[in-house]
Structure formats: structure tokens, C-alpha cells
Amino acid sequence: FSGVPGFLNVNTKPFVKIGDGYYFIETGTPRNWFDASEACARLKADLVSFETTQEWVLVNEYLWNKTLNNVYWTSGSDLAKKGTHNWVATGYPIVLNIWSPGEPNNYYGKEDCDILGERRATAINYNTLNDIKCSDKELYICEAPQPKTASFVIW
Secondary structure (H helix, E strand, C coil), X not given: CXXXXXXXXXXXCCCEEECXXXXXXXXXXXXXXXXXXXXXXXXXXXXXXXXXXXXXXXXXXXXXXXXXXXXEEEEEECCCCCCCCEXXXXXXXXXXCCECCCCCCCHHHCCCEEEEEECCCCCCCCCEEEEECCCCCEEEEEEECCCECCCXXXX
């Protein structure tokens, strides 16, 4: 089975369950994109990748409801191929229409890593993506793989 059945009372800290996913939201120590990625790896997770609009909406709603109105690193970048933004954690292109207007723009040819959280104004104006310099220090969101559950029958 994938995931944790709802009837089990399992502690998933430091991850919080949002929808079907498990996320760690760093609220204290800003890091550059590479350091943030390594911090997630130490948790056996990756920087967040939004694979569906539903996932993006649920994470946005969680951030808004918890008053976590910050800028966060995602796994998005065009480091592998300039101009083509992929989710590094999955290897898939960013296909959702969740960019801020005019983004990604690789401003001055120096923006290769993608953040979530810029230009948010209201509860219904969700955080969008923007490319910025990978060396900037921002907070970050890690996404854990789905936990596995197993059943045992003992006679």
C-alpha cells in the first residue's frame, strides 16, 4: 500500500500531510537553492514539485491558512537546459500554468531556480512561480515520498 491509512494515528513529523502528500515547510532558516535541496535530501525528501493543479492549490491553501506568506524554493530550474524549466526532483517539465505574469524571464541572464510565493495578494490569488538567482537565500518546501504500509497476519 502507498500512504498511511486514515484510521492509523501515525506521527509524520517533521512532515505535514496536505492532500495526499507529505511536506516539510522550512520557516526559520533561508538557504540558497543548492543548500535547500541538500537540506531536503537529509530528510529523505526533495524540493517540492507541483505535478497537478490540485496539489498546487492544496499547498497554497495550507500556506494561506497557516499565515505562511513567504517565498519558498521549489525543485524547478533550467540549470540542465537554459530556457526549459523542469522539476529537478522528477525530471519532468513544468507544464502547469502557475507562473507569475512574464515569468520565467531569466532576468539579466542570471535566474535559473524557481520559487513559489511571489506576488500574492489574497486568499484566492495563489502563490505563483518565478525564476530567481539560485544563490538567493529563501525558505523552502520539501516533499517526501509516499510512505509505505504493510500488513502482517500472525497465526
